[in-house]
Amino acid sequence: MIQTENTVTKDLLAKAEKSVLFTARRPEVVMERGEGMYLWDTDGKAYLDFVGGWAVASLGHSPAALREALARQSSTLVHASPGYYNKPMIEFAELLTSVSGMDKAFFASSGAEANESAIKLARKHGAANLNEAYKIITLTNGFHGRTLATMSATGKAHWEKLFAPKVDGFVHVPLNDLDACFAAVTNDTCAIMLELIQGEGGVHEVDEAYLYGLRKICDMYGMLLIFDEIQTGLGRTGKLFAYEHYGIKPDVLTIGKGIGGGFPLSAMLTMEKYDLFEPGDQGGTYSGAPLAMAAGHAVLQELLMLDLAGNAMRQGGYLAAKLAELAGSHPITNIRGKGLLLAFDVPEGAAAALSAICLREGLLVNAPGPSTIRLVPPLIVAQRHIDDMVRILQGAFEQLKAAA
Known part of the structure; x- marks a missing residue:
């Protein structure tokens, strides 16, 4: 019998539950491969990565x-x-x-x-x-x-x-x-x-x-x-x-x-x-x-x-400006940081829910606190990636508002 991708993922998650020591609440996805700005899970779904392995994947995935x-x-x-x-x-x-x-x-x-x-x-x-x-x-x-x-x-x-x-x-x-x-x-x-x-x-x-x-x-x-x-x-x-x-x-x-x-x-x-x-x-x-x-x-x-420090300065400025635009219509406040280490605040308690919606829509962001979203993408990020991120984030805010 040939297993479907979804069955493979469920089987892997069951094995993880049995054999991996619990230290964190992880979503029910299993990452399988990465390239550049993207990760793919065992179901073949792509994720635009603005977590970057917690600021680790400086050159992107599998450079x-x-x-x-x-x-x-x-x-x-x-x-x-x-x-x-x-x-x-x-x-x-x-x-x-x-x-x-x-x-x-x-x-x-x-x-x-x-x-x-x-x-x-x-x-x-x-x-x-x-x-x-x-x-x-x-x-x-x-x-x-x-x-x-x-x-x-x-x-x-x-x-x-x-x-x-x-x-x-x-x-x-x-x-x-x-x-x-x-x-x-x-x-x-x-x-x-x-x-x-x-x-x-x-x-x-x-x-x-x-x-x-x-x-x-x-x-x-x-x-x-x-x-x-x-x-x-x-x-x-x-x-x-x-x-x-x-x-x-x-x-x-x-x-x-x-x-x-x-x-x-x-x-x-x-x-x-x-x-x-x-x-x-x-x-x-x-x-x-x-x-x-x-x-x-x-x-x-x-x-x-590649002067990725320079790219971080340029793209970080572009990202901060796009977030400021989005703040005109969505509850984003206190945009802060330098380069490609940025964060913004959302209504108290909403960060985890917003991060979960983004994950479902194919975007990885980090919620280090109940009201904070942190963005630490690979240093190779380009404007097209930021535009895609902002589009998904805007949709996530709209879903969050509709569910309230």
Whole structure:
């Protein structure tokens, strides 16, 4: 008996229910393939992707540059142990430090690992240079990952008691409140760590004057200023790194998501003076693995060659303008963000329903909160994709109104 596509999907969903650990409420679709701006499910339905794998698919889905780099590298060396240098590691570190303005790179597999490394480096600096200082100031409503330490650094109120006891030493202060940050500094403070745009928190930006003040505080007390650019880095905001919008450089920079174009990869970058780890202090089985390094190198070269940061700036401006037009006839407010990291508000409680209607109509958008829609499409997005997205979104608003 030949199974229909719908039967195949139902069978796969039943298997998922039985064997995949529940950690998220997922819609009843199974993604099967992707190309460019689109994903297709096992029923053959296409979806215009404005989620981008949570800002991961920087080059779009299944890009040729990534496929070819993985095939080429896998035919020579996949893994050599982090105890040895390998050629792709050295080549990628050289390229990444040259374009970032930083001096040294440590590689990992996820954003949380990169941020863990930054936390460790800050505490190493505190122990070596600040009389054993260990506390790190982070921001309310920020997000730094899902390990115990990065969850402790994250300023989500509903995470406060989750997996208690948390890792000690993190002090949360409100975004853009310089007085609160200054008041939180003590002799035990070794660093300030923040996202320049709070992505998971609903796309909220730092003010330039505030960021300048943080730089001055860190310089005054010898603390590290850490920018978490896991989501904003590598072209997402219209510049290669979000800190370039402000002209304020960090001591430590973390990047992930788009760095591998879909291959698990992240990095922590820092300056020569903070190259402080001793052998055994930091590491990881897959740190600097040749296959990941080849992937990252290929993705970054493609980003630079195609000027995808510039495309993000241009298309982000076009997208924001189209949303502003749509706001004239639909309940869209507070359009915000930079480049292709944008968000807008809808009536309280409507975001999830709107996202579900968009999914049904073949558009993927993200609802990080009950009243917020976030848009993080691949950096290859073109005006025709944005026009299609706005058309589907308009229809979704009309369906939402009719169902009210």
